[in-house]
Amino acid sequence: MTEQNLRGILAEHGLKATSQRLKILDYLATNHTHPTAEMIHKDLPMISLATVYNTLEHLVKSGLVITIDQLDDGKHHYDYYGEPHYHIINPETNEIIDANNFDMRPLFEAAREITGWNISGYHIEVYGHPQDNKKDEA
Amino acid sequence: MTEQNLRGILAEHGLKATSQRLKILDYLATNHTHPTAEMIHKDLPMISLATVYNTLEHLVKSGLVITIDQLDDGKHHYDYYGEPHYHIINPETNEIIDANNFDMRPLFEAAREITGWNISGYHIEVYGHPQDNKKDEA
């Protein structure tokens, strides 16, 4: 992504454009690899680990990034959320697939029915695994 | 819940029925309060904290209990999952409401379309907050 794009995105969300934020946001928007803070720091070693955590906190608070916390490694994983989407996870391998072929509005409506609240977002993880054989393709 | 019920549930999931597991499962199935390990230990002080963690791990692995990790207090919260359901969360107060007025099968079908996998379960959190005023009730 171009630096101008990144600056625009940060500005839209009220975040100062520091070189560290530009690098981390670019990293997340480019590599959809759902990294941990540690992995980001390993790939961007010029940015201190404290700043990585600090920046991720800002990005999550602003809604630009979300966390995935169900990978049983006890670490937060981070995911650029420029376009809302849901996750399909294979718990045996921790593979994560991003998908957006589902209209969430009926779910929002259902949640609104129960609470009366304004619904503003969602996190969805769906679990599954590849089939062992092809028997049901017949 | 009766002890026989609890023993049956544990047996169905291949878990030995220890007095600690019976107490913790009963606690979770009765109080839908989404507690942390620490909170469970506080309410069941005769069970060591190590055993609380240990037992929760077994219950989560078996699918009887799920974790809720989005409450920005840095702690895992646990939720009896006897009946699958989704969560409506107010992030300002950390209030969690359990709901099940939504058919997840279309979501499963969408996930299956993308991956070809067998889909086995889901975790869904929907975020929202009460409206400040009633203006849109008109």
Place this chain on the structure above:
DNA sequence: TCTCCAATTTAGAATTGTTCCAAATACAGT
């Protein structure tokens, strides 16, 4: 019912992901 042993429990130590600190730096508006 009794025995036996693998599974479970336990207290406390150890680990480690994350947060905190206070000094140095850098962004952005004027």
Place this chain on the structure above:
DNA sequence: ACTGTATTTGGAACAATTCTAAATTGGAGA
């Protein structure tokens, strides 16, 4: 360019969770 505030930083501190190894226990089989 100048200034004030927000951000960054390395390292110390913290706290949730896991580990350890010894003691206990549930339950399958005799």
